[in-house]
Amino acid sequence: MVLTVLIPSAVLLTIYILFLRKKNLDEKMLKVLGVIVFIGYSLQLWYRLPLDRTVALRGGPLSPFMTVVVVIVRWLTGALALVGISSPFFKSKSFKNIMIFISPFVLLLNLIFFKQNNIAYFGEQSLFFTEARFYAILAMLIALSVETGILILNLKKLPTRREVGKMFLVFFLLLPTMFPQAGLRIFFGRLGSVTNDFTLVHRLTVYFSFLIMPVIYIFMKNESMDNKRLLLVVLSISSVFQFLYVKRDGLAGLPFHLCNTALFLMLISFVFNSKSTFYFNYFVNVLGALCAIILPNISEDAFTLGSVGFWYNHIYAFILPILAVALGVFPRPVFKMMRSAILIFTIYFVSMMIVNAWFNNYTKVDYFFLYSDFLARKFPFAHDIRDNNILYFTGGDLVFKFYWLYNLLIYIGFIILMFLAWAVYDYLFKVADAHGALRMKLKKDRMDILQLRKELRGRPLTEPLNLEGVNMIKIENFTKIYGNAKKPAVEDFSLEVYSGEVFGFIGHNGAGKSTTIKSLVGIQSITSGRMEIAGYDIAKQPIEAKLRIGYVSDNHAVYERLTGREYINYVADLYLVPQEERDERIEKYVRMFNLEHAIDNEIKSYSHGMRQKIVVIASLIHNPKVWILDEPLTGLDPMSSYQIKKCMREHADNGNIVFFSSHVIEVVEKICDRIAIISDGKLQGIYRLDDLKEEGISLEELYMRHAKEQWA
Amino acid sequence: MKAAYKRLKIMTLLQISNKHKLKKPENIKALIAKGAIRFFFMLVIAAACAGLLMLLVDIIGIPKNANLLTFFIVILQAFSILACTMGLSENLYLAKDNPILLSYPALPNEVFISKLLVYFIYEFIKSFSFILPFFLGFGFALKMLSPAYILNSLLMTIILPFFPVLIGALVTIPLVYLRRFLRFHPLIKFFLTLVLFGGGFVLLTRLVKLLPDPLRILAMYDIFVDQMKAIIVSVNKWSLFYGHVGNIFFGTGTGLDYLIVFGILLALVLLIVFVSRPLYFKMASRTSEQANLKAHKQANKAHKNTFLTFLRKEWILTIRNPSEFINNYSFIFALPYVFYLMMSIFVRVDRNELGDIMTVTFSMLIALLMATASNTASAMAVSAEGQEFVLVKIAPGKTSNMAWAKILFNFVFSSLMIALSYLLFILLAEHAIWKADLFLMMFCTILINSGMVLWSFQIDMLNPKLREYAATGALAHAQNYSRSILLGFLWSIFFTALFILFYIDKSSTVALRNLKIIASAVAFFLARIYLFSRYLRAYFKEIEF
Structure with a gap:
């Protein structure tokens, strides 16, 4: 059934490319294709089993060499998908060049290793056509191919050597954002260490979270606003993909945890320039992510999907809002933004209290740690408060349980933290401004001396300027x-x-x-x-x-x-x-x-x-x-x-x-x-x-x- | 009478507006918002007081009676009396605005009353913001809140601020005479200071000897509670009329208590009217008369290095104004005492390894807090030049050397005091305290404090208050000083937390841990030097008078 839709679509697209193309239509078509790539790639991630459950370097359905090849092909395809999604919406030359010059090779690799790749997904070739995700992969690859085709046909001038270099650099830098989370496990097996309790691995991850921000900032600060926005959109799309990479079952798998919700809100903020959702992330989620980075609640090996997913998720949630403000994509907040952040946080908080109380009738969920005693365990005095102040409501067969005082204290605590975050941000802005002004001032002083030397025409600085x-x-x-x-x-x-x-x-x-x-x-x-x-x-x-x-x-x-x-x-x-x-x-x-x-x-x-x-x-x-x-x-x-x-x-x-x-x-x-x-x-x-x-x-x-x- | 009242009002407002910006609220909304915020803070203070009292009464077991309330009132009033006495001795007789106010078409008596009124208004605001919530919190904690209790609280909120102001105004008279006497007899002043410091040390050693060895805090819990009760009772014995204030709240013997409190208030007013007021003009006008100072004979001497020129000037100004020097470095002067006391307690406590870590790192915290709070000289280095900064502006040459000269002085003195305090600490560490770690902390404290000295100067350099200082001879809103203390506080906490983390991290060897500690202190110091020299290069020449 799906094939009957896909094949005529592919034929129609080919006819369009070859005979009916118009410039305005091309731009719209590219955007449609970008959206198809996004949906196709998301569905592929959402529907499939995690890669590391079906593929391993040894003992999997493929030889070790082919396993490595498949992982690399998927990695390159993921990065290409990212470019394919965002390229039509921005005027980045490097992204267009990637689609024209790198995309054909990646698509060719997909064609060559099509069978092996799908065996890695489905186990047996006979199962390919019975799985909906197969068509999602197919749709994404077709859309990418068409996008590449349109761009190649529109190519009027070959890029300069510098542009080619930049193209490779950009693609190389995009690769880590789409690294298949299972790759670490497949390539290296277990690390033998859990990323918590300030172990070396944990500390390295914390250092990385903090260091990556200035590195990206320095790299991007002089770029155009369009490129800065592109970077943030690309990173937020990749953050959603990395979230979807780990298949989560049942109600507990819904993205209602603060940092998971934030990844989706961030994408909305960057794509639609939505200030209210952005500043919610900025004031609320950065804090949540920072807490998670410093005190991670994971007890798995550092190279497992759960662990790698956790770090991707929280590092993105931590750095993206800060980068957006530092790069000037979103303005520095005024108090009004804080107000709307508090409002959205309140809505989120109350919703999660209700959702927790409701879903726990069916299965165990604990969004934002409002239902379990996870936080109470860390603060012993809170245990009594939690257990002794409960409100019950019943509706039909359902029982709604609210730890009202415990939740209220968490709410107040978080609001206080938000204000503290405001103070820290404000201080950091002032520091950044002061250092910026200092740099400019010293530069101006140097220029003044050069100018004086010029005006003195080789005479010593101690001689009068006007003889x-x-x-x-x-x-x-x-x-x-x-x-x-x-x-x-x-x-x-x-x-x-x-x-x-x-x-x-x-x-x-x-x-x-x-x-x-x-x-x-x-x-x-x-x-x-x-x-x-x-x-x-x-x-x-x-x-x-x-x-x-x-x-x-x-x-x-x-x-x-x-x-x-x-x-x-x-x-x-x-x-x-x-x-x-x-x-x-x-x-x-x-x-x-x-x-x-x-x-x-x-x-x-x-x-x-x-x-x-x-x-x-x-x-x-x-x-x-x-x-x-x-x-x-x-x-x-x-x-x-x-x-x-x-x-x-x-x-x-x-x-x-x-x-x-x-x-x-x-x-x-x-x-x-x-x-x-x-x-x-x-x-x-x-x-x-x-x-x-x-x-x-x-x-x-x-x-x-x-x-x-x-x-x- | 009406004209006198008007003059009083003008002079009072004039003095307040000299220290605080008085502005009418823009609209009713802003007024309500401000009122709501103030009310919220009062509630928070009341809740905090109630919580603290519940802890004292229910957990520690201090009996809830009039003695307890009187104890708190006496403590609060003692602080207020001290603050008012110190403030009034300056403000009544030595203030720069005295010649201006006394030249106004107003009687000296009115100037005197206006000055007391200013202090009363401050005390009243303090009372309304802190004492009233305290009374209410106290009543709530002890389940005594009744309309009569609330009315009494409101009445005492108005009455109590009178006492520190009136007592302060009386006490200042002998104090100012003593000050003048000492000013003209520097040798006696020097010996008195020496006796004060020495006496303090002797008292401290005596106190310390009273501490049991080993000191087991938990085992001393009962003794502590008994001592607390005894202190409360003995404070009550010496509480004078404040005991009657306590009785008023508890509703015991109310009529007589009111009579005594108001009687004492009246007596104080009469004393002020008949003793303090007549002396005011005589004392206040004397201070503006020229002082005849003795000569310092010297020959002309050329210095080719501007840094040495500035350093010499700083040195001369410091030794000729020792009171300012002592004011600036009061905390650092107190550091050896605090260290001695702290050490004496710590060495007696049964400590585990974490206790030792705390002892070592908290030694640095205390030293840093006190040293950074003493960075007044740096945080006001540029501002305190006042109009004399013009000289630096017109001077040809590298005038930014002035900054290094001022800083060097602060560096050397505070570093010496820190080293001295630590050496005392280490010398007394006859018990198993890690002496090597204390040396390490000493080194780090000196480096971090030196970094903060630079930072304090930088704060003042970027936001100098030259005009304000030139006009008043003081900084009414010493923002730079407050910022410097706040930064010192935050960085002290940061480094202490960091060093504790280094100590409890068992994955490093001792050598690596020590290296990390030294490296962080050195990195901070070097970063501050680098940033400071850049700021100095860019902005010192931009300072305008």
Whole structure:
């Protein structure tokens, strides 16, 4: 009967391939064939007896050599089926190439060893046609052949050598996912070890479960999203096949155990992009699988079907959801996803309580370990709770038994574990982000140095980038935006200050003076634009630029527990000032600022003015080319103020640059050669004070004029 | 009066908002959700207290009477009084906000009351969140829950927080005077500290000598229970008026008990009004006056190595601020004591092989927990630079050396203390403790702690609180510090569990096991060094003030 369906179908397909093919139809046909391969392969697995019960290397129906050949043919066919199922739904070149170039050989092997393969399945040739699974195998092979045929006929260009290499690599990597579970037993017999109790085999398996994730991640992270999805679909299909590989009889064989259910849900999640089922797996099942991996409840030899199936099942359930998020196929979860995961888990949990209570009327089942005392044995206090809190319901001949409190405790425990898992995931995401950002940052730093070398055109890194700017401060189109602020603190600011000048920088509170100065001395970053100190770019050559700067901050940043002398020496050390020069300068400035009596006292005991003087001395200790002062005269007594102004003039007269900000217009007017007015982050103008004097405009008038224009 | 009340309200809210972000709930839903969560936690605490009490009463056999409740109240209040005294001695007289608050158009008395109010509000929240559930759990466990009991619980939730605040405010006066006296007499301070440490050790050795040898815990069960009962009775004898609070709950002699409790409260208020309040302004304003410090005469000296420059600076700052140093390393200072006590108990216990494993690995756990909790200096290394960090930013050269200088200091000191504690442990291990294993644990503790020192610094480097520190001189929300302690805790647990696994795994030889233990500690340390140096290279220069 089945043959009467299969043979005409094959004939019709052949006619289609040879005469009726159209491109759009081809794509649809390939998808249909992919589905047929999936159903055929699944049925073949579902209906057959396990391979290792019918075939063994010695004593089976085939010779040892033929047994090995049959196992290899099935292994290759399984991997090909995986490609045949997923290839029509994705645009992977490697998968298409496998179907075109590897598939014919595998199909040929199936043809050559058709008889031996089926003897391995059914024992005798006479039984072939009486078994439904035979037709499932046949349908799958026909569908694979047609798929291969269509793709070969559509081939327009031969693959490059690189593509061929990739094709073999991909096929080689797919092989372990479809390894026939009986193969280990057939090839090697018994291992003689049970994979539990942290034995070496168990530990190796645990290590493997954890190590395989980063390996796949590293291998796949730069692939396209389509390829990442393809990988997950392929792995989830293979996980379902590996589950079906072990024939389970009766109600207990239904895939209602958490990790078994999860394999099917995972396939649905990846194929249909279903978020709710995916995050159920992500929060609930990964935990369940991890528990199973660490504390496996198997007592069979490691190479038996039960054992190998167990590991395939749980390793897939453990790694796939994590990989899906790590590779970005599914987004990192928000709390909403957790909520829906809890909801689905609750539905699953209640369903399993009911199903357990119902099915146990017929046979022994224990889905999610809710019915037996498996978990209670591990936690002795739970035994009494389980046995003393039972609800009975009857319906006809059936008795429904609910260990309500015991189950409730398991439910609460699992929910707590889910939240813990959330915390762990969250932490791991943060770690991953931090490391990603670190890598990018270091890469950017390396690129910046390369760029600097390029800009210096072979000159040493210690030479100024702008040879024409060695005698000036140059600011070009400087813009600074703080954090996520929308409005820039300073915008498109350009300025040049030359040797021998005392340059005043005036503006209202919050105008952007301190921001400009802080970026100029390297305290703050530059959002865009360029700042140069004596030809050195402060962003690209910070050390060289800073060596030429003396800076007096607006907040008297000093270590209060140090003495004045210790503080100045500390700064001198940072600026690499030689002993003789520092002795000479400390003596000179200490005398100039009348600090002889206090220089060896802790700065904690200094007055405001004394602190300012100490900061000024420290900023001049290396005789900087550029002296930058931020509000240096605020709060100073007339004598101190006079001394600092005198010092500024002298420093400029020695061929250096003095750049300072101030609110006090009279002071600026008195000691500056040129000034710049900044308002609301924008440069309003640069003026030479001699010119203003000639024009009879006072600085105060000018400033007020700008202020009015700005606020108008 | 109305104006005074308004001023009090403003100043109180100002002080609270300086420490906690005050915001109105966005909507009624959020308010209900918050309320529900708080209620849930209260229920959990009540259930936990009830469970604990049932265990004490039913299993251990402690009699359920007013003495038991008084015992718990005394213990809880003692902790609160201690916390309030420590906090108030800083907050009332030495706080940075004193000059600001005192300059406001408000009377010093109002500033004083507002400060007490802030503490009372904190104590009340604590009382409402923990003491009330405790009372309810207690009533449930002892089957005493009645409307009268619940009403009394609510009343005491409001009344009890007054006592620690008022007592604390009184005790701080002599304490601050003593502190000032010691500040100007460092020699006496030094000797007092020495006496305190020495006295502690002598007391500890005396206590330890009282322990029976061999120590059989199970055989001592009855003695333990009797001792517990005796302690409860003796605490009650010295419980002052708290005994009356216990009586109120148990409904014995209620009228008089209420009178005494309220009478004492009134007496405390009067003492505050007539003793503490008048002294407040005098004491608080004195601390903002400039201190006259003595000179440290030195010659100018050049150092060519920035690392040494930074190290020297750290050294000077540390020796000139010993109280901060002691604060930072208080746990590690306590480590030898804890080890001595632990060792003395362990060596007396009859142990099997698992007991020996526990002794060895738990020595590491305790050492690690205490050492990692002492990583304050690293977890605040960058933040605590405050505005002085500007100097590092403008300095030409490899300023990231500052990090290594700060870390080296922490490394050396904590490693020395760990080694000292272990040597003490090993020296006292005259019984059959595995000395070689203790050496191994010492080595691992030093390595893991050193890794955590780097990690703590990294936490602060990635999230520095320079501005906050510069503004207040302290970190109100020391997130970095808390994160560092949490990480230290988790990794201590992890390594202890791992080493226990290595010890109980009989498939390895002793040499292989030891190799695994050393390898994990070394791997952790090397991984931290590698990651830290990468983070330092990438992010230190990015820190902005």
